[in-house]
Amino acid sequence: MAQETELKLLLRPETLPALLAHPLLGGQRPRPRRLRNTYVDTPALDLMARGLAVRERRIGRSTLLTVKTAGTSIGGLSVRGEWEGPTRPGQPDFPALLGEHPLATTLAALADELAPVFRTDFTRRAWHLEHAGARIELALDQGHIMASRGTATRREPLLELELELVDGPAHALYELALSLAWPTDNDPVRPGLWLMPSDRSKAQRGLALFLGRGPTVQQPAPAATDPGTDPRQAFRTVAWACLGTLQANLAHLALDADALAAAAFVHHSRAALARLLAVLDQHASWLPAPFVATWRTYWQAADRRLTPPGPDATPSPRWMRPLHEALQAPAPGLALLAFARDLHRLDHDGAGAPRPAQPRAASSRARVRKASARAAAA
Missing domain, CATH: 2.40.320.10 (Hypothetical Protein Pfu-838710-001)
Incomplete structure (x- = not known):
């Protein structure tokens, strides 16, 4: 085999x-x-x-x-x-x-x-x-x-x-x-x-x-860890599960027109981000400081971008159209790849501090290029 x-x-x-x-x-x-x-x-x-x-x-x-x-x-x-x-x-x-x-x-x-x-x-x-x-x-x-x-x-x-x-x-x-x-x-x-x-x-x-199954929303997968699990390993287990949810739902939002009408894709992406930020804060003292600082900043910005305006935070077609366009830019894919790369380094480097990517929320082509270059060069 x-x-x-x-x-x-x-x-x-x-x-x-x-x-x-x-x-x-x-x-x-x-x-x-x-x-x-x-x-x-x-x-x-x-x-x-x-x-x-x-x-x-x-x-x-x-x-x-x-x-x-x-x-x-x-x-x-x-x-x-x-x-x-x-x-x-x-x-x-x-x-x-x-x-x-x-x-x-x-x-x-x-x-x-x-x-x-x-x-x-x-x-x-x-x-x-x-x-x-x-x-x-x-x-x-x-x-x-x-x-x-x-x-x-x-x-x-x-x-x-x-x-x-x-x-x-x-x-x-x-x-x-x-x-x-x-x-x-x-x-x-x-x-x-x-x-x-x-x-x-x-x-x-x-x-x-x-x-005959169409695009399906991916909910955050359970990723329970034993009480005695090494804290770094516990973080990685939950972070990988959150990343899987994010990349599946964001890909549907970027590629599938039908997904634009499905608020559930946004809802479960935000749920994965909330869980990811919580586990990052919970295990921050066990992780390399540059990794924590970089990805806390980036995922907080991503959560703001995925939060619809209004008291009930309900996605409207008018709000989702620019989100769809933003997800078709290179930056979101680069961020997911860079985070996966950094998680993989944590998997294999133990307590060693990986060189984290440096993505930034970007609203212009120049800033997108700069963020992407940092991610690739890290």
Whole structure:
């Protein structure tokens, strides 16, 4: 079994030209490959219930069988088990792929029940880069997801960037993402890229499409810690949960027009911010002072920006339109990536003081560039 560590980033179609022209890609022109994937499950969705994904991938005349475990995904960074090998279409041989792993027996027992649930069809362009002491594969996937149920066929566009760690420290994935999104001073061609971290895999998106589930509000996930837990670890556990809520809801507000009418996206984003600020104050004495000062200031400003005016603080369409536009600027994605990067440093540096990012609330393009540059350079 291989372990896959990757950072998934959402992007918008209008950012593609600037991404492809980015100096970090070094003028490389990778050959596009078309990947046609069929994800299978039982009629009762037993694989989904176990947190597993099984797919057949067609690349030209070759077919690959892939099994992925649920793993963990926080701050856009996922770590999960993965097996992949050649197969015959529609004839998965799980013992041959997984060997003596217990999952081989489980999947073999379900093999006769497996049927297509949804498909993805996209073009992949991949670059191999060295950055921040790591070797990274950067894959740009563009295409669509399609699911049929009964007589209904649903389809949604797919456009995402995956940074997969080949070798080196995992925080390098965040460093590369920040460097890609970071605007170049005085360069009108590259005012910064909108890149939003995401914890939703293609399999999760495909299942939601199959089940007819639209955009869902993510509520702050419970992140209880034992009384004897190390205070730094307790802070990190709750902070990662709050970050997951923030990035999911803010991405919907930035990308999905329907979300503009859903005050719940704003409400639960503010609830996550309130919880994050509370746990930051509660554990401030156990954390590096620069980290606390920087992120307390930033998240307080973000909370003010997400607070609708008026005594009942109810979002109105007139108030939400500029919020939607602000969330389409590079700064919010940069802040989420920088905070995830700094949390990851806390995870691995213990009590050592990481160099925190220095985001600032910005109302002008110049201030957005300055904030983004600080975040990427930290």
